[in-house]
Amino acid sequence: MTESTAPLPTVVIGAGPVGLAAAAHLVERGIEPLVLESGPAAGAAVREWAHVRLFSTWAELIDPAAEKLLAPTGWNRPDGATYPTGGDWTERYLQPLADTLGDRVRYGTTVTGAARAGRDRMVDSGRDDQPFAVHVTTADGTEERFLARAVIDASGTWTTPGPLGGNGLPALGERQAADRISYRVPDLREAPVRARYAGKRTAVVGSGASAFTALALLGRPRPGGAGHARGVDPAPLHR
Numbered sequence: 001m002t003e004s005t006a007p008l009p010t011v012v013i014g015a016g017p018v019g020l021a022a023a024a025h026l027v028e029r030g031i032e033p034l035v036l037e038s039g040p041a042a043g044a045a046v047r048e049w050a051h052v053r054l055f056s057t058w059a060e061l062i063d064p065a066a067e068k069l070l071a072p073t074g075w076n077r078p079d080g081a082t083y084p085t086g087g088d089w090t091e092r093y094l095q096p097l098a099d100t101l102g103d104r105v106r107y108g109t110t111v112t113g114a115a116r117a118g119r120d121r122m123v124d125s126g127r128d129d130q131p132f133a134v135h136v137t138t139a140d141g142t143e144e145r146f147l148a149r150a151v152i153d154a155s156g157t158w159t160t161p162g163p164l165g166g167n168g169l170p171a172l173g174e175r176q177a178a179d180r181i182s183y184r185v186p187d188l189r190e191a192p193v194r195a196r197y198a199g200k201r202t203a204v205v206g207s208g209a210s211a212f213t214a215l216a217l218l219g220r221p222r223p224g225g226a227g228h229a230r231g232v233d234p235a236p237l238h239r
């Protein structure tokens, strides 16, 4: 930070659990955050798996700096020993936290790039003294630029899931089979999602919490139906 960058906000990319906690820590230190979120609300990625129950308790999911911001607002702290769903996490914690941060959070604002202001690829000198230029596209397609003293990338990995290949690259044939692969825990409350899996044999790859949640959901008997009607493999596949 230099004298010229000190008055600028620190841009946080993403209003997910990490970005909002980072913003709370910045506020605690007297540094002004500006959270830029591409979705229409806080926790936009978490909302996409609102139906899944977390394997962490509330006590593990509430950041101490965030709690300090929320406490004076009359926020009702959930029971720390219980396990929320993704939906609970957004409704009872992430959105109230974002609301407390007020206009320090901007929705519908996708960060498309961040670089040292005035320093293109050809200019190396004095980079550390320059603020960051952060380029965004808003929901209506307008492009804007912000100056920032620092940038925290909390954009997560939801839109870039790990590939099936064991070496971190897509497995051979994975791209060609893209229309038959999902990287999400299916939400079987949705009729089109149910139709996708009903009566078919489904391979679940992995052995983490999400793999077992998917197995449990897919193997659950249909209401009024007989047994494990979806024909799911009995065990997850390992690489």
Ligand SMILES: Cc1cc2nc3c(=O)[nH]c(=O)nc-3n(C[C@H](O)[C@H](O)[C@H](O)COP(=O)(O)OP(=O)(O)OC[C@H]3O[C@@H](n4cnc5c(N)ncnc54)[C@H](O)[C@@H]3O)c2cc1C
Binding pocket: 013, 014, 015, 016, 017, 018, 019, 020, 036, 037, 038, 039, 042, 043, 044, 045, 046, 049, 052, 053, 054, 055, 056, 109, 110, 111, 112, 154, 155, 156, 157, 158, 185, 210
């Ligand atoms: C099914 C499931 C269950 C899980 N259960 C647990 C659990 O029990 N315990 C646990 O600790 N973790 C769990 N996790 C992992 C946890 O959800 C993630 O670690 C956490 O959400 C990461 O937070 P984040 O803020 O880094 O990223 P995200 O939650 O992905 O949030 C990133 C945010 O950035 C926004 N964004 C992305 N790109 C841009 C851009 N270019 N410009 C502006 N905004 C952008 C997104 O819209 C999003 O709101 C689970 C994950 C899944 C999928």
